[in-house]
Structures are given as structure tokens and as C-alpha cells.
Amino acid sequence: MLPALLLFAFVVLVPSARGIYYAFTDWDGLDPDFAVVGLRNFTDMLGDEDALQAIWHTVLIAVAITVIQNGIGLLLALGVNSLIKTRNFLRVLLFAPAVVTPIVTAYLWRNLLGPDGAVNAVLGPWGRDWLGDPGLALWMIVVVVVWQFAGYSMVIFLAGLQSIPREIYEAAAIDGTGPVRRFWSIVRPLLAPAITINLMLSIIGGIKLFDQVYALTGGGPGHATDTISTLIYKDAFTLGEFGYSIALAVVLTIIVAIFSAAQYGVLNRNEKAAS
Amino acid sequence: MNRYTKRTFALEMLMIAVGIVFAFPVYVLVNLAIRQPSDTSSPISPTTSPTLANFTGAWREAGLGGALVNSVLVTVASVAIVLAVSAFASYPLARSTARWSRTTFLVIMLGLILPFQLASLPLYQTVRDLGLLGSVWSLVLFYSGLQVPFTTFLYVGFLRALPRDFEEAASIDGASPFTTFRYVVLPMLKPITVTALVLNAVAVWNDFFTPLLYLSGSDQQTVPVAVAGFVGQFVSDWNLIFAALLISIIPVLAVYLALQRSIINGFAGGLKG
Numbered sequence: 001m002l003p004a005l006l007l008f009a010f011v012v013l014v015p016s017a018r019g020i021y022y023a024f025t026d027w028d029g030l031d032p033d034f035a036v037v038g039l040r041n042f043t044d045m046l047g048d049e050d051a052l053q054a055i056w057h058t059v060l061i062a063v064a065i066t067v068i069q070n071g072i073g074l075l076l077a078l079g080v081n082s083l084i085k086t087r088n089f090l091r092v093l094l095f096a097p098a099v100v101t102p103i104v105t106a107y108l109w110r111n112l113l114g115p116d117g118a119v120n121a122v123l124g125p126w127g128r129d130w131l132g133d134p135g136l137a138l139w140m141i142v143v144v145v146v147w148q149f150a151g152y153s154m155v156i157f158l159a160g161l162q163s164i165p166r167e168i169y170e171a172a173a174i175d176g177t178g179p180v181r182r183f184w185s186i187v188r189p190l191l192a193p194a195i196t197i198n199l200m201l202s203i204i205g206g207i208k209l210f211d212q213v214y215a216l217t218g219g220g221p222g223h224a225t226d227t228i229s230t231l232i233y234k235d236a237f238t239l240g241e242f243g244y245s246i247a248l249a250v251v252l253t254i255i256v257a258i259f260s261a262a263q264y265g266v267l268n269r270n271e272k273a274a275s
Numbered sequence: 276m277n278r279y280t281k282r283t284f285a286l287e288m289l290m291i292a293v294g295i296v297f298a299f300p301v302y303v304l305v306n307l308a309i310r311q312p313s314d315t316s317s318p319i320s321p322t323t324s325p326t327l328a329n330f331t332g333a334w335r336e337a338g339l340g341g342a343l344v345n346s347v348l349v350t351v352a353s354v355a356i357v358l359a360v361s362a363f364a365s366y367p368l369a370r371s372t373a374r375w376s377r378t379t380f381l382v383i384m385l386g387l388i389l390p391f392q393l394a395s396l397p398l399y400q401t402v403r404d405l406g407l408l409g410s411v412w413s414l415v416l417f418y419s420g421l422q423v424p425f426t427t428f429l430y431v432g433f434l435r436a437l438p439r440d441f442e443e444a445a446s447i448d449g450a451s452p453f454t455t456f457r458y459v460v461l462p463m464l465k466p467i468t469v470t471a472l473v474l475n476a477v478a479v480w481n482d483f484f485t486p487l488l489y490l491s492g493s494d495q496q497t498v499p500v501a502v503a504g505f506v507g508q509f510v511s512d513w514n515l516i517f518a519a520l521l522i523s524i525i526p527v528l529a530v531y532l533a534l535q536r537s538i539i540n541g542f543a544g545g546l547k548g
Binding site: 001003004005007008009010011012013015016018019020022029076079080082083084085086087089090091092093094095096097098099100101102103104105107108109111112116117118121122147151152155156158159207208210211214215228229232233236237242245246249250252253256257260 | 278279283286287289290291293294297298299300303304307317318319356360361363364367368379382383385386388389390391392393394395396397398399400401416417419420421423424427477480481483484487488498499502503506513516517520523524527528531532535538539542543544
């Protein structure tokens with residue numbers, strides 16, 4: 001047990017604790033002389049339009065990804081859990097993007113969504129400057145993440161669907177229950193564990209999102225798509241404001257904790273109610 | 276309900292259409308990667324006179340050979356270490372009901388919530404002081420610790436659901452706890468080990484943020500940072516960039532297609548873990 005604990009302490013626990021301490025200092029990452037400044041980094045944040053925007057973008061992206069990715073993932077799972085002949089092929093195809101390196105797919109999409117890209121070539125007169133328009137760019141990040149990970153949600157929903165005994169389903173069909181009612185009253189409650197894990201994965205992944213933003217927009221145009229993660233990176237490594245940057249990481253931690261706790265509470269109750 | 280009806284056929288057509296939409300980016304990727312830079316026709320019309328020059332150019336310029344070796348090295352070493360230490364740690368954590376065991380488990384689970392952004396900046400300083408900046412071993416060290424909570428979570432969940440009968444039989448026969456673990460428990464951990472192996476390998480291979488921090492400016496690169504550096508260098512030379520992207524995707528897709536059943540079950544297996 002000791003090696004695991006030591007590695008965990010060295011890489012996660014001790015640096016995280018130090019991080020929380022640095023969040024209350026004006027450390028620049030290099031200078032060993034730094035001062036404890038109390039809550040100044042956090043009060044500065046309240047007056048920092050870019051930081052407040054980034055916090056809002058982070059929450060918006062995470063919620064949008066969670067809702068859309070799981071909605072599509074569930075529909076895909078229902079689609080490939082049918083009698084269609086291409087179901088195995090489609091399962092492998094739709095899941096494939098989830099194993100490919102996100103930074104690589106994001107660069108691919110940066111070209112696809114560009115002014116002369118393939119998306120505009122398909123849309124013709126309806127083409128737009130998808131990543132250059134501050135009102136659209138944030139949603140394009142959501143689109144790219146959903147394209148990549150809807151198959152992941154699908155696979156987890158599918159495992160949930162396949163654990164539902166066929167007899168229950170057939171009995172309801174014989175009793176004359178319609179498909180919608182069957183889904184809502186039988187499938188949905190039995191799917192509760194799959195829903196829990198899917199929501200947890202997508203919301204936490206969404207909050208921490210960095211690679212896709214870095215590659216697609218770099219936080220731009222302007223600061224229109226900056227998230228907490230991209231701001232942490234910029235503040236620490238281009239501006240040398242380690243203290244402030246780590247204060248942002250603390251805010252990120254708090255947001256993750258709030259969402260995890262809320263989800264755990266709500267879904268645990270639902271799972272209990274369902275069983 | 277078990278028959279292929281007209282409605283099943285309609286669903287089949289719809290799902291195939293969805294599949295085409297999902298695969299569309301890959302078509303464009305290949306289409307442009309084999310295209311000569313002088314060819315300015317639409318990105319969606321099939322390339323008429325294909326070339327492999329982009330691939331040789333990208334391979335030479337992006338240093339992808341060295342990056343692939345580094346990525347394989349980092350992934351294999353990190354995953355081997357994290358699986359070994361987590362499996363060993365999980366046994367007492369799952370079986371002992373003592374207070375220290377429960378407290379330790381909760382502390383490790385805290386790692387599931389702490390975002391790596393919080394630890395990675397102070398750790399950057401430590402890595403720098405140890406003189407490991409720019410070395411792939413800093414990544415092996417990082418992932419070996421970072422992935423402990425998640426892997427331990429999987430193992431402990433699996434072990435708690437496993438009946439104790441075999442272990443009790445072994446200990447009645449006089450086996451020490453270590454022998455019991457080695458010869459009785461470890462072989463039964465195979466299914467969850469496959470899940471942990473797949474999820475950790477994908478996470479480590481694909482990670483971009485950490486090598487961006489610890490390897491930037493050095494000549495030791497992993498695939499994600501080599502690709503990002505290459506894109507930064509050849510900003511609008513998209514045919515070359517697409518060839519580099521395709522080269523970096525091919526090994527991943529090859530492994531995926533060869534082991535698709537284990538990989539998909541591995542991802543879905545987190546559900547039961």
C-alpha cells in the first residue's frame with residue numbers, strides 16, 4: 001500500500017495543499033521571496049472581467065456538454081440496441097472518436113470549421129465564420145466535444161440497457177404498454193446507474209476542459225471562449241502570475257466539488273427511489 | 276418485437292446517416308492529407324491526383340518517430356506502475372474495516388475530485404528543482420501518482436463485490452495474506468485490470484496539458500505536444516498538418532480496431548466497477 005500512497009501524496013496531495021497555500025500569496029513561480037497577501041487574489045478576481053467571464057464560460061460549456069452529449073448518447077444507444085443489421089459496425093464507428101487524442105481531433109475541427117473549411121463547403125450559402133464569431137465559437141467547442149464523446153456516453157448507456165432483462169420488456173409489451181411509456185417507466189429507472197456515471201463523467205470533464213479550447217480558439221476571439229483552465233495556463237506561463245493562477249485553480253476545485261456533491265446527492269436519491 | 280420490420284429498416288437508414296455524419300471529418304482528414312498543396316479545389320470533393328509527399332514531409336518535420344517512441348514508453352511505464360501499486364493498495368483497503376483503512380481510502384478518493392490544475396503548478400516547481408523538466412520521466416512520475424485514486428477506486432469497488440470464500444479457504448490452509456493475494460486474489464482481478472489498463476492507457480496517451488507544461492521547449496516530446504508544436508510551426512499548411520494528424524491517429528485506431536471488444540467493454544466496465 002505504501003508505494004501507492006507515497007506516489008499519490010507526492011504528485012497530488014502535497015502539491016494540491018501547497019497550491020491552496022500559494023493561492024493566498026503573490027508568488028510569480030520563480031522568486032523564492034513572496035508575500036502572503038490574504039484574500040487579495042480572490043478579491044482581484046471579482047473585479048477581473050476576464051476571470052468572471054471564464055468562470056461563466058466554464059459552467060456554461062460543462063452544462064451544455066452534459067445535456068447534449070448524454071441526450072445524443074442515449075438516442076444512439078437506443079438506436080444500436082435494436083435489431084438493425086449494422087448495429088455492431090455502428091457501435092465501433094460511433095465510439096471510435098472517444099479513443100483518439102482530443103488535441104488532434106480539435107486541430108482537425110479547427111480546419112473543418114474554418115472560413116474555407118469542409119463544413120462551409122457543405123453548407124454553401126449558410127456558411128459562417130464559426131470560430132471567429134464570438135457568439136458562435138463557444139458552441140463550436142461544445143459541438144466538437146459532443147462529436148468526440150457522444151459515443152462514450154452511448155457505450156455506457158448501452159451496457160445499462162443490455163443489463164435490463166428482456167422478459168421485463170416483453171411482459172410490458174404484451175400488456176400493451178407503448179414505447180414511450182415503456183422507456184419512461186421501465187428503462188429509465190433501470191438505467192439509473194448508467195445515467196449517474198455518464199453525468200458525472202461529462203460534467204467533470206466539461207469543467208476541466210482545456211485541450212479543445214486551446215486548439216480550436218486559444219480562448220478567443222478576444223476572451224470569448226476562455227475557460228478557467230485556459231486562463232490558469234495563460235496567467236501562469238505567459239504572465240508569470242502563479243499566485244493568481246492557482247487562486248483560479250482553487251475556484252475550479254470548488255466548482256468541481258459543488259457539482260460532484262450536488263450530483264451525488266440528487267442521483268443517489270433517484271437511484272434509491274428507483275430501486 | 277424480435278422481427279426485422281419496415282420500422283427497423285427506417286431506423287437502420289437513419290442510423291447509417293448518423294454514422295456518415297460522424298465519419299465525415301475523417302473523410303476530409305484523409306482527403307486533404309493526400310492532396311497536393313497546389314490543389315485548391317473544395318475540401319469535400321475527392322482528391323484527383325493523390326500524393327504521399329505530405330506524409331514523408333510531416334514525418335520528417337514533426338519528429339513524430341521520436342514522439343511515438345516517447346509516448347509508448349511513457350504510457351507503458353506509467354500504466355504498469357499505477358496498476359501494480361493500486362492493485363496492491365486496494366486489497367487491504369477493500370478488506371480491512373479498521374479505521375486507518377477507511378480514512379486512507381477516503382483521502383485517496385479526495386484525489387478524484389481535485390482537478391489536476393491545482394497540483395500541476397506547484398508540482399511544476401518541484402519537477403524543475405529536481406532537474407526533471409524536459410524529461411519524459413517527469414511524466415511517468417506524474418501519471419503514476421495522478422492515476423492512483425481512479426485506479427484504486429476501480430479495484431476497491433471490484434474487490435468489495437468479490438466473495439471472500441476463496442481467501443478464507445486459503446488462509447485456513449495456512450496461506451499468508453501475501454500468498455493469498457498473489458495466488459488467489461490477483462488472478463480474479465483480471466476483468467477489472469483490463470478496464471483499468473484501457474482507461475489509464477487512453478488517458479495517459481492522450482494527455483496534452485501535462486507534457487505541455489513539463490516538456491515545452493525540450494527536444495523530448497510526446498505525440499500530442501509534437502502535433503501541437505507542428506501545427507504552430509506550419510500554421511496554414513493544412514495538407515502537411517493533416518498528414519501529421521493522420522499519422523498520429525493511425526496507431527491509436529489500429530490498436531482500437533484490433534482490440535475493439537476489450538476496449539469498448541473496458542470503457543463500459545467502469546459502470547460495474
